[in-house]
Every structure is written in structure tokens, then in C-alpha cells.
Amino acid sequence: MSTFVIGLTGGVASGKSEVARRFEALGIVVADADIAARAALAPGSDGLAETVAAFGNDILAADGGLDRAAMRRRVFADDAARRRLEAIVHPRVRAALEAQCRAASSAYAVAAIPLLAEGGGRTTYPWLSRILVVDVPEAVQLQRLQRRDGIDSELAAGMLAAQASRRERLAIADDVIANDGPLDALDEQVAALDRRYRALAG
Numbered sequence: 001m002s003t004f005v006i007g008l009t010g011g012v013a014s015g016k017s018e019v020a021r022r023f024e025a026l027g028i029v030v031a032d033a034d035i036a037a038r039a040a041l042a043p044g045s046d047g048l049a050e051t052v053a054a055f056g057n058d059i060l061a062a063d064g065g066l067d068r069a070a071m072r073r074r075v076f077a078d079d080a081a082r083r084r085l086e087a088i089v090h091p092r093v094r095a096a097l098e099a100q101c102r103a104a105s106s107a108y109a110v111a112a113i114p115l116l117a118e119g120g121g122r123t124t125y126p127w128l129s130r131i132l133v134v135d136v137p138e139a140v141q142l143q144r145l146q147r148r149d150g151i152d153s154e155l156a157a158g159m160l161a162a163q164a165s166r167r168e169r170l171a172i173a174d175d176v177i178a179n180d181g182p183l184d185a186l187d188e189q190v191a192a193l194d195r196r197y198r199a200l201a202g
Contacts, residue, residue: 002029002109004201005101007125009116009172010134011163013144015179015186019134020112022190029104031097033113040092041066050088055081076162090119098127108201117164121172129200132193133173136180138166 008023008030010016020030040047043065052060055074061067075082101109111128113119122128136144138160145156170176177189 002101002104002106002201004108004129004197005127006108006110006197007116007128007131008110008112008134009114009131009169010179011136011141011166011169012114012159013141013148014134014136015177015183016112016114016134018183018186019132019177019179019190020110022186023110023194026190026194027106028108028110028194029101029106030110030112031100031104033093033097033111033115036093036096036100037089039096040089047088047092051085054084054088076158086119090124094125101127107198115163117169117172130174130197131172132175132177133169134177134179135166135170135173136178140180 008016008020010019020032024030039045041051042048043063048066051066051071055071059067059071059074071085075085097111097113101111108129110132111125113125116125116131119125122131141160142153142156145151145159146153149156151159175193177186177193179186
């Protein structure tokens with residue numbers, strides 16, 4: 001059981017997944033908010049039923065599951081709709097992440113939460129021991145996002161604008177990983193943090 005939990009966050013295309021993989025490679029349990037969010041809206045779930053009640057049947061795909069592309073378009077265009085969806089999904093995600101982290105058999109656990117700054121930070125996640133931000137300059141983020149998703153600069157800029165700013169993320173950070181260089185530069189940073197977290201957890 002882990003009582004020492006690191007909240008891992010960063011903007012879109014910052015390299016959070018790469019950092020999470022490196023913690024996992026060191027034997028650390030990583031609970032992923034994206035996986036928890038998909039489970040919260042899985043076919044047959046209470047979360048999906050509540051979402052359909054709020055948005056109507058046109059958010060469903062032919063197989064009865066959530067049409068994620070349709071839902072994404074809907075909430076990107078409408079702040080009130082996004083907040084309504086978040087009110088359904090976020091409490092379920094928080095509960096699932098906390099349960100996974102508490103049950104972890106590793107020295108400490110990592111909760112990977114992309115929207116930690118947007119979702120209220122420490123106020124909403126009072127059980128986090130520390131917050132680790134993967135930080136990249138916005139220009140690098142835009143470049144990576146366009147390359148990763150095959151999108152144009154306008155859509156990439158819109159996706160960045162929909163998230164917390166770099167300054168807002170850094171304001172909640174206890175620890176920061178700079179990820180503006182080659183990926184193998186992450187190894188040393190994660191290893192150093194792992195040693196520190198094990199000492200703090202112990």
C-alpha cells in the first residue's frame with residue numbers, strides 16, 4: 001500500500017507518457033487518468049448513462065459506446081458542455097486513481113493526471129504528496145503536437161489554449177522535469193527523482 005503519491009502532469013505533447021514509462025520501468029505503479037476516464041465512460045457504466053442523459057443519444061457510436069470524436073468536437077466548441085462532461089467524469093477519475101495508488105505495492109505511486117492544473121490541483125487532489133510537472137516551451141509543444149497528431153498549427157494552438165498555461169502548471173509544481181531535449185535525457189532526471197521519492201516515502 002502506497003501513501004506517498006506523486007501527481008504527474010504537463011501540457012499536451014509535453015512527454016508525460018515517456019516520463020510515466022520510465023517510472024514504470026523502475027518498478028513504480030503508475031495510475032493513468034486517461035485510462036480511468038475511458039473506464040468512467042465505458043459501455044454499460046453509470047458514467048456513460050449519465051453522459052447520455054446530459055447530452056442525448058447522438059453522442060453514442062453505432063456499437064452503443066461513446067463516440068469520442070463527436071464528444072470531443074462538442075466540448076471543444078462549448079465551454080458549458082465541457083464543464084458538464086467534466087462534472088460527470090472527473091469525480092469518478094479521482095476516486096479510481098486514489099484507489100489504484102493506495103493499493104500500489106511499490107515504494108510510492110504515480111498518478112498521471114494531464115489536467116491536474118485545470119482540475120483544481122492540490123485542492124481537488126489533497127491526497128497527492130508532491131506534484132511533478134513535465135515542462136516544455138510552447139513552441140516545442142506546438143511542433144510536437146502537429147507532428148504527433150498530423151494537425152495544422154491553428155488546431156494545435158487551439159488545443160494548447162484550451163489547457164492551463166505553462167505558468168499555471170509550474171505554479172503548482174514541487175518538482176519539474178525539463179523535456180525540451182532528446183528523450184534519453186529523461187532517464188537521468190527520472191532516476192534522480194526516483195531516488196528522492198523513495199527516500200521521502202521511506
